[in-house]
Amino acid sequence: MHTIGARLKEEREGAGLSQAEVMEVTGVTRKTLFNYESGERSPDAEFLAKVHAAGFDTQYVLTGVRLRPMGIEIEDVRRTAETAYQMVQAGGLAVSGQQFAQMMVALLNAPQAAANAAPAGSATTIHGQVGKHAQVITGNGNIQTGMRQQKTPKKTQ
Structure with missing residues (x-):
């Protein structure tokens, strides 16, 4: 410490x-x-x-606790929120506010993902803890929880 x-x-x-x-x-x-x-x-x-x-x-x-993480600017947060929202929409995911916040934290802790905010449906990936389970969520709709992987159904338009 x-x-x-x-x-x-x-x-x-x-x-x-x-x-x-x-x-x-x-x-x-x-x-x-x-x-x-x-x-x-x-x-x-x-x-x-x-x-x-x-x-x-x-x-x-x-x-030892930062007011805001070093190097994270408002534009980074905006871009990250947009990326997380696009990933949720593209995957047709139903997430709680807490899970969305955890997605934001995972993206903000992975600067390459936040800096390269990708359009909906792309292969942007976030890794993080969501609830009690480690999850990987990609912009193309794949969700991996623990060792299981599932494909989220695409919304029909």
Whole structure:
């Protein structure tokens, strides 16, 4: 498990900032920043407020839980929702809101699928946990639950 210091360093490096740049923004010394990042000391509220203003996810630094996953933008979420919806429609699947949300999470955790949002009926595939079962759902209507695979019936138009 990462410490506050390790997560602080991760955020700094993820932002592409040097220690000197963080020191300038926050007004702390090199030794203080080193102590924060090494876990020798915990950052104070004033420091955290300054790095938050600089774009650090301070919730992640403190708790290890991100406000929003790194690298996921609103456009990624829109495209992912569209892909998941198309997959449900193409497969004629009846899914609950919770299952749809789990599909979204699986797609968002597979950037190649979300980035290459495919049209309905294509072979886009998501892997994930839906309910108590691991499932693979493809845009062409195949659903694999556990070790069994079933073909969903196509809707007649």
